[in-house]
Amino acid sequence: xxIKYFSWIREHIGKSEELIELPDNVKNISELINYLNNxxxxxxxxxxxxxxxxxxxxxxxCSVETKISNNDEIAFFPPVxxx
Amino acid sequence: xxxxxxxxVKIKIQKQDFDVSEETKILxxxxxGAIVNFVGVVRGFDERNSxxxxxxxxxxxxxxxxxEIEKIVKQSCExxxxxxxxxxxxxxxxxxxxxxxxxxxxxxxxxxAFDSCNFIMDWLKTKAPFWKVEENNKQKKWVDYxxxxxxxxxxxxx
Numbered sequence: 033x034x035i036k037y038f039s040w041i042r043e044h045i046g047k048s049e050e051l052i053e054l055p056d057n058v059k060n061i062s063e064l065i066n067y068l069n070n071x072x073x074x075x076x077x078x079x080x081x082x083x084x085x086x087x088x089x090x091x092x093x094c095s096v097e098t099k100i101s102n103n104d105e106i107a108f109f110p111p112v113x114x115x
Numbered sequence: 116x117x118x119x120x121x122x123x124v125k126i127k128i129q130k131q132d133f134d135v136s137e138e139t140k141i142l143x144x145x146x147x148g149a150i151v152n153f154v155g156v157v158r159g160f161d162e163r164n165s166x167x168x169x170x171x172x173x174x175x176x177x178x179x180x181x182x183e184i185e186k187i188v189k190q191s192c193e194x195x196x197x198x199x200x201x202x203x204x205x206x207x208x209x210x211x212x213x214x215x216x217x218x219x220x221x222x223x224x225x226x227x228a229f230d231s232c233n234f235i236m237d238w239l240k241t242k243a244p245f246w247k248v249e250e251n252n253k254q255k256k257w258v259d260y261x262x263x264x265x266x267x268x269x270x271x272x273x
């Protein structure tokens with residue numbers, strides 16, 4: 033699966049995009065966040081601010097309960113500030 | 116009998132500047148009686164942090180940005196009797212007083228154009244995935260989202 037990061041989340045994690053092979057026991061975004069948190073402290077520092085993180089599945093807003101699969105594109109980003 | 120009108124929609128995310136009079140001219144071409152334009156401009160002063168802004172850089176999520184704006188425009192077309200919509204949003208590095216965003220709406224009558232333009236802008240501020248970083252004295256600061264933008268969308272809840 034492709035995971036994209038934007039704004040200060042990209043800077044904290046240190047990459048704009050990564051490809052991961054989804055482990056079998058990761059079925060939704062909440063479980064994906066737990067999986068990433070166990071890989072590296074940079075993820076933990078970002079995902080602890082859960083109230084400041086928006087999530088998109090295949091370019092549509094979704095929640096942490098949303099189910100995911102290996103063909104999906106997930107994005108994590110802060111609340112938007114355009115306009 | 117009403118003549119059937121096709122709503123003319125244009126959505127662009129671009130680095131280059133836009134020409135408001137040129138965009139207004141395009142909106143005037145479809146059968147219309149009123150045009151409302153909104154132009155967002157880079158402020159040279161950050162009011163929340165009381166600091167000057169040397170420049171601002173905008174990034175976005177290509178693909179999702181266009182989809183979100185299309186959804187907002189579609190809702191607006193369903194809700195108001197309008198004839199044309201143009202949304203242009205710039206990305207990249209911008210300087211104080213540069214134009215950031217253009218939302219232009221044409222309609223046969225002004226109230227539909229006013230309301231639709233206001234609706235599109237309010238939802239764009241809270242849904243379209245753009246992020247601004249302000250640069251000042253070689254320091255950069257990501258702009259915090261504004262709760263009042265969320266509040267502004269509440270007036271559109273039916």
